[in-house]
Amino acid sequence: MLPLWVWLQCRINSDAWHLGSENIRVGRDLRRSSSPTCCSKQDQSPIFTRPRRKSKSRVAADRFIGLTVEQKNELAQRELDETKEEIQQTKGDSERIIQNYQAVIEEAAIRWADIKKATCNFNKDIIQTISKKKGSVIASEKVLRYLEEKNHYRDAMKEKLRLKNDSLKVQKKKLQLQLKQKAEMGEALHEVDFQQLKIENAQFLEKIDERNQDLLQLKLTVGNTLQILNSYKVSQASGTCILFLLISCRLQNATTASARLMKDISQRKEALEKMERETILVEEERAKAESVTMQLRQQLSDYRVPPVVKYVNQKMAVYDLENNIKIWERKVEIAEVQSFKAGPGY
Structure with a gap:
């Protein structure tokens, strides 16, 4: 028995092959339908190979052999009209078939892209994992999970399309109801007495004239009001200018005072910095003086008075030295x- 992933790979490849063959067949049919004169009778589409029906004018021509020129001209004209109708019908059928084939090709291309994407994802997510871990339970669970996700995705897409179809049906019913109402209203309008409509139209025109007169009067009133408002605006603008000048003067004075205060503040800051520097120097000198004072106090505390005899001897020695000097x-x-x-000689 083949493994599950091998079976899935074979199934995807077969679907891709069938889709490719269907795409080729549809393209061949489209080429045949687009150029019917270049193909043989066996390869032509049924729409082009159906036998041409015999027109009534031709049957009449076969029955009545002796016809005048006018009758022959009329028969030829009918034959020409029928031929044109057949050409138009054949052209419409051909265009419809071409559109169907194009839709089939687009659908096949979309399906082919989806299959390629699904194949790539399957190879990336499942096949590579299974090839690395053969016979593992995790790989089988991964395959089952992948299939379940695909089924859920298809169910969700089916539900989405169903809801969309329901909404389109509801919209179609609404449009049909609107068309029906419009048709009924049109029929009702045909039954209305047009003379009554003319009378009502005249009445409405009179009302429109009255409203136009009222509108003209209101426009005049608005013009007068605007003139008064402009005069008030001019007076208010002059008062605003005076107020602006006063505010400008006050602002200038405040700016000058602010500049002066800033200058004073800078000078005070410089003086304060100078005083701080001098304070630091004084503190250093005070510390030095305190250290000298401490030394002197230490010396004073350590000083001892010499004996009197030694002092007398010292004084006598000093006296003798002074005499010798x-x-x-x-x-x-x-x-x-x-x-x-x-x-000098001495």
Whole structure:
């Protein structure tokens, strides 16, 4: 027994082959119908191979052999008219057949595109998965799910087409009812007395004239009202101009004051920044002074008064040194005087 996916693939291929053959056959029939003179008698469509019926004028011509020229002309004219009618009928039938074939070709093309799309999707979603996982339960479930989805899609499409068909039927009934009502109204209008309609028309024309007079009077009133309104608008516009000038002056003054205030604010900001910088410097100097003060206080706290004897000895030593300095200064002065007296050669 063949696997399910192989059977589905064969079924899709057979449907595609039948659709292709049907498309080729329809195209061949369309070509035959479009060029009947170029085909043989065996290949022609039945609409072109049916025997031409014998006209009544030709039968009459066979019965009555001795005919005048006028009668022959009349018979020829009838034959020509019948031939034209047959040509028109044949042309209409041919066009109808061509349209049917074109519709069949379009339907076949749409079906062929759908089959190709379904085949591609089936190969992509099912065949590749089954070829990778042969004999797996998941692949079989996937195939069944695919078929169920297709069935659901067809059911949904069927329901959609049914609803559309119902709506078209309802619309058709409405249109038929409207046509029937229009036909009944037309018949009723034919039964109306036209003299009465003329009288009513004259009355309506009189009413229209009265309404036109009223409309003219209303137009005059509207014109006067517009003139008064324009005068009010002019006065209001002058008042608006004065108000605008006042507002402009106030705005200019406010702008000047704002500029002045902005300048003052900028100057105050600069002064504030300068004061902040000076404050920072003063804080630094204060910190330095505090550190020096702390050092001095530390030294003051560490200071010890020397003994009195040591102080006396120090004072005596200082006194002796001062005396020695004076003695040496005196000796230097004496030496300078002697050297000056001795002269430069000394």
